[in-house]
Amino acid sequence: MKIRILLLLSAILPLFSFIFPLWFIRLIAPQYPEGVNLLIYINKLGGQIDLVNGLNHYIGMKKIDPNAITELKFMPYIVIFLSFLGILSAIIKNRILILFYFLVFSFFAILGLWDFYKWEYDYGHNLSPDAPIKIEPFQPPLFGIKKLLNFTVYSFPHIGGWLIILAWIILFCINVCYVKFEKAYKVV
Amino acid sequence: MKSKTIFILGVGAIVFALALYGCPKKQTSNLSIEASAKKVYVPPGKYDEFYGFLSGGFSGQLMVYGIPSGRLFKIIPVFSVWPENGYGFSEETKPLLMTSHGFIPWDDYHHPELSQTNGVPDGRWIFGNSNNTPRVARIDLRTFTTVEIIEIPNSGGNHSSPFITENTEYVVAGTRFSVPIPQKDVPISSYKENFKGVLSFIKVDPNSGRMDLAFQLLVPGFNYDLAHCGKGPSHDWCFFTSYNTEQAYTLLEINASKNDKDFIIAVNWKKAEQCVAEGKAQTFKTEYYHNYYDEKKHQAFSEIKKEVKVLLPKDCPGVAYYLPTPKSPHGVDVDPTGEYIVGGGKLATVILVHSFSKMLKAIENKDFIGEIEGIPIIKYESVIAGEVQNPCLGPLHTEFDGKGFAYTSCFVSSEVVKWTLPNNEKKLEPFKVIDRVPAYYSVGHIMIPGGDSKKPWGKYLIIMNKITKDRALPVGPELPQNAQLVDISGDKMVILSEFPTLGEPHYAQGIPSEILMKNQVKIYPLNENQNPYAIKSEKEAKVVRTGAYRVDVYMTSIRSHFTPDNIEGIQVGDTVYFHVTNLEQDWDIPHGFSVYGAENAELLIMPGETRTLKWIAKKEGVYPFYCTDFCSALHQEMQGYIRVSPRGSNVAIKYSTGQ
Numbered sequence: 001m002k003i004r005i006l007l008l009l010s011a012i013l014p015l016f017s018f019i020f021p022l023w024f025i026r027l028i029a030p031q032y033p034e035g036v037n038l039l040i041y042i043n044k045l046g047g048q049i050d051l052v053n054g055l056n057h058y059i060g061m062k063k064i065d066p067n068a069i070t071e072l073k074f075m076p077y078i079v080i081f082l083s084f085l086g087i088l089s090a091i092i093k094n095r096i097l098i099l100f101y102f103l104v105f106s107f108f109a110i111l112g113l114w115d116f117y118k119w120e121y122d123y124g125h126n127l128s129p130d131a132p133i134k135i136e137p138f139q140p141p142l143f144g145i146k147k148l149l150n151f152t153v154y155s156f157p158h159i160g161g162w163l164i165i166l167a168w169i170i171l172f173c174i175n176v177c178y179v180k181f182e183k184a185y186k187v188v
Numbered sequence: 189m190k191s192k193t194i195f196i197l198g199v200g201a202i203v204f205a206l207a208l209y210g211c212p213k214k215q216t217s218n219l220s221i222e223a224s225a226k227k228v229y230v231p232p233g234k235y236d237e238f239y240g241f242l243s244g245g246f247s248g249q250l251m252v253y254g255i256p257s258g259r260l261f262k263i264i265p266v267f268s269v270w271p272e273n274g275y276g277f278s279e280e281t282k283p284l285l286m287t288s289h290g291f292i293p294w295d296d297y298h299h300p301e302l303s304q305t306n307g308v309p310d311g312r313w314i315f316g317n318s319n320n321t322p323r324v325a326r327i328d329l330r331t332f333t334t335v336e337i338i339e340i341p342n343s344g345g346n347h348s349s350p351f352i353t354e355n356t357e358y359v360v361a362g363t364r365f366s367v368p369i370p371q372k373d374v375p376i377s378s379y380k381e382n383f384k385g386v387l388s389f390i391k392v393d394p395n396s397g398r399m400d401l402a403f404q405l406l407v408p409g410f411n412y413d414l415a416h417c418g419k420g421p422s423h424d425w426c427f428f429t430s431y432n433t434e435q436a437y438t439l440l441e442i443n444a445s446k447n448d449k450d451f452i453i454a455v456n457w458k459k460a461e462q463c464v465a466e467g468k469a470q471t472f473k474t475e476y477y478h479n480y481y482d483e484k485k486h487q488a489f490s491e492i493k494k495e496v497k498v499l500l501p502k503d504c505p506g507v508a509y510y511l512p513t514p515k516s517p518h519g520v521d522v523d524p525t526g527e528y529i530v531g532g533g534k535l536a537t538v539i540l541v542h543s544f545s546k547m548l549k550a551i552e553n554k555d556f557i558g559e560i561e562g563i564p565i566i567k568y569e570s571v572i573a574g575e576v577q578n579p580c581l582g583p584l585h586t587e588f589d590g591k592g593f594a595y596t597s598c599f600v601s602s603e604v605v606k607w608t609l610p611n612n613e614k615k616l617e618p619f620k621v622i623d624r625v626p627a628y629y630s631v632g633h634i635m636i637p638g639g640d641s642k643k644p645w646g647k648y649l650i651i652m653n654k655i656t657k658d659r660a661l662p663v664g665p666e667l668p669q670n671a672q673l674v675d676i677s678g679d680k681m682v683i684l685s686e687f688p689t690l691g692e693p694h695y696a697q698g699i700p701s702e703i704l705m706k707n708q709v710k711i712y713p714l715n716e717n718q719n720p721y722a723i724k725s726e727k728e729a730k731v732v733r734t735g736a737y738r739v740d741v742y743m744t745s746i747r748s749h750f751t752p753d754n755i756e757g758i759q760v761g762d763t764v765y766f767h768v769t770n771l772e773q774d775w776d777i778p779h780g781f782s783v784y785g786a787e788n789a790e791l792l793i794m795p796g797e798t799r800t801l802k803w804i805a806k807k808e809g810v811y812p813f814y815c816t817d818f819c820s821a822l823h824q825e826m827q828g829y830i831r832v833s834p835r836g837s838n839v840a841i842k843y844s845t846g847q
Contacts, residue, residue: 048774050773051773051774054746054747054772058820058821058822132821132825133821
């Protein structure tokens, strides 16, 4: 019974990313003590994109254009698919299905992070040769804090992201439980 | 023998003076310099407790200070042009300064007054009066900009203004100089016969703040000096002081100072409203301007109005009463309870306090000693609550601390006196002076935040002096004026600091900072900009010849370039309108715009705003334009050129950026 609730939880938590952002990037500088925020949602970008674009043109970074990021168009379907898989697992409670659900979940999570990394790499390395301020190509932080000129860049999961991480941990634990204690507790 | 007589006379005079005015005490500060400094020190990055709005008087502008630090934060242009940001020079703001006498680039701003809800300053708007060409302005405190100016017809000088009723139902505007109504060519010596005063009531829309001249009360040809409206029980009434009841028209300093008593006129505006609704007012033909600023269009507009409703007191019995008040009264101030009406008789030896409840009773009993043009005069003894005996010399204005104490400025003896009202919280004997501090020098107005409202924040008092002399570093014959900050939280007033003020502050207002801070506008959303000349992106930038002698440039500014920044095809004699839209949507990133040889001023354009500068191409050549407000690391690169060809030249209109 408990497993069923936990499975349902892991299926529902990622759906909150339709309300809360997955990730945030915050730029803080002496003249921006309040910070400039970029928010990454499951299907859109939020925060002060125009402002970030305005500031980035000094170092020749490409404009961040949400329409150019096709991932934003199909990411919602992935999340819905994962939730569907989770609910199915909770109903059927098949060991193999649950493991499959975990593996698919993990695959997309890693794929998402890798994709995010690739975008950041692209923004940090394809710098216009005409930029007023010439800097070495750089890798913006995926998770953590990095100093860049007058800005300190913070990049961390937002509520939606943390809920997905929590869902993944729950799912991970469920699977570990199976492996270790399946026979002893007969959880299925 | 002779010297002895002089000695005795001298001693006698001193004893007499002391008996009359009390011992002029030195300020008995019980605070050390360090303790005073601590009270006014606001550490870096911290905020002042109050906003202080001090009028600029003959500068025509409104100053914004932090209290208690005394730091000047802003000068809001109101009645005078302001080249610093293009106010009155940009095409969008010029209509604000239009009047029936044409474009007036200067005026004399006397009294700021905050809007109130239930008698308490609400921080929505602050009003201002212009004394020269009679007008009332409204300033929006979300943006700290002037958004409306209405001209007052039939007025000769708008001094007893812009005081408001308890819920900002009305702003009042009484004339300082009576004039022929309607204006006509008559001998000045026909004053008594031809000259009249008006007390105007301007209705304020409770939501938008938009003003509308509702009606004017036609009153005898005196000088109507100051005003304040009632609150609580006296909610329906406004009080105006009048002097020159002698009706002099020359050498007023002698001829208008003859009568022992002049008047405070009490006007029942509810009654007036009712009489106007009943059709008892007359419609006078006139002409006046009503100018307002549309925040979405980023543009001011003028409307010309041709009529005004004028109510004669004789047609509306009960609308007004005269309260005899000694002698040439200046300030009239209503205490927070609405019961006590204090008259500052600038030549009087007492501070006179009228009682509102006694006034009502006297009206009921018809306790009148006469009538002037349909306005009954109430018997002096029947209306007074008390007299503060020998307070000082030249009492002018009174503010209240909400604890039952009143503070009156005294111009001649250059001091502020604190005295007791009957409802004082220490239960001291009423109408007695209990403390005094010196003013450096010759105080006019004083201000306690909320000190003319129902709920004063009685912690500080600002003294606004007219004479500065040796108080600070000399800066030539023309000195700034000197303000003093006084701590009034204890029994004794304590002078904490002094700071300079510009122009000549008359009145002031104060309000706790948090009330205004939470409503501040940081940027104008670009997508809401409805200016007809606005463009929302660089792609829309263009240069269009719209007439044989007119070219319109639709330009954008963003860090750190203009689009377009190369303009050709202009001909000598063309009038070029630069419509510049600031595309920034970031807090505190205005861009400036100036062009070589412009005969007006620069533009200072806020994020998301559009401003237009008119420029006449006078000589062939290539002229630079640039951003004047240091906007970014590459601000110095933010520039462009406009090429002017001879008239009839075949150089075509051409524009670009980055090509």
